[in-house]
Amino acid sequence: MTESNSQNEKTIGERRVRIDFNVCRDEETWNDVDQCKRAFAMLINQCDHEKHRDPRLAAEAMTRIEDAAHWMVKLLTATS
Numbered sequence: 001m002t003e004s005n006s007q008n009e010k011t012i013g014e015r016r017v018r019i020d021f022n023v024c025r026d027e028e029t030w031n032d033v034d035q036c037k038r039a040f041a042m043l044i045n046q047c048d049h050e051k052h053r054d055p056r057l058a059a060e061a062m063t064r065i066e067d068a069a070h071w072m073v074k075l076l077t078a079t080s
Contacts, residue, residue: 012048013041016062017069024077032076040069 010019017037024030043065051058 011041011045012062013044016044016066017041029076033073036072036076037069040065040072 013019017040019037019041022030022033022037024033044062047058047061047065
């Protein structure tokens with residue numbers, strides 16, 4: 001898997017989940033969203049690393065992971 005080399009150089013996973021975008025105000029929710037996005041970014045990076053096996057499947061997996069990340073962030077930031 002690929003790691004970020006600097007603050008300005010993000011991995012494909014970090015870019016796709018918009019790792020730096022987190023508008024949560026309370027610290028606990030902010031941390032939950034941050035942890036969630038980092039986990040999904042890691043999965044996208046793994047797909048990117050393995051795309052040589054089947055580029056179409058890798059692209060589909062990355063799209064679905066992005067979608068899951070979106071819904072998970074919505075869940076974490078939902079108010080009752």
